Structures are given as structure tokens and as C-alpha cells.
Amino acid sequence: MVFVDVINEVHVSEPGLVVVDVVAADDATAFAFHAALAAMWVTTGIERTTRGPGRSGVRLRCCLDMRRRPG
Numbered sequence: 001m002v003f004v005d006v007i008n009e010v011h012v013s014e015p016g017l018v019v020v021d022v023v024a025a026d027d028a029t030a031f032a033f034h035a036a037l038a039a040m041w042v043t044t045g046i047e048r049t050t051r052g053p054g055r056s057g058v059r060l061r062c063c064l065d066m067r068r069r070p071g
């Protein structure tokens with residue numbers, strides 16, 4: 001398991017709501033993946049990635065709503 005944080009039930013309380021945990025080699029890759037998700041669905045904003053002690057790469061978590069398109 002990448003994150004030990006518990007997923008808030010409100011983030012997946014209805015069909016179409018998704019929590020996405022991303023592990024990438026670097027910040028640029030993680031942000032590019034988030035941007036690709038955000039182009040297809042409404043997502044939460046991401047300001048930074050995290051690094052786990054003793055783990056390679058960076059991590060981020062975002063929530064998205066597959067029921068709504070951006071814009």
C-alpha cells in the first residue's frame with residue numbers, strides 16, 4: 001500500500017467518484033499524469049507531491065468525478 005492515509009468515505013460515496021493514488025519517478029511525470037486526468041474529468045487540485053522515507057519516486061493523491069467533464 002502506497003498511502004497509509006484512510007480514504008475519506010465522502011470521496012467515494014457515489015458511483016463515479018474515484019480516489020487515485022499515483023506513484024511516479026519524478027514531479028514532472030506525476031503532474032503530467034494529473035493534467036491528463038484533469039483534461040478528461042473534474043479533479044481536485046494538486047499543489048505538491050510527497051516522498052516516502054526510504055521509498056523511491058514521488059506520490060500524489062487526487063479525487064476525480066467521472067460523472068462530470070471539465071469546463
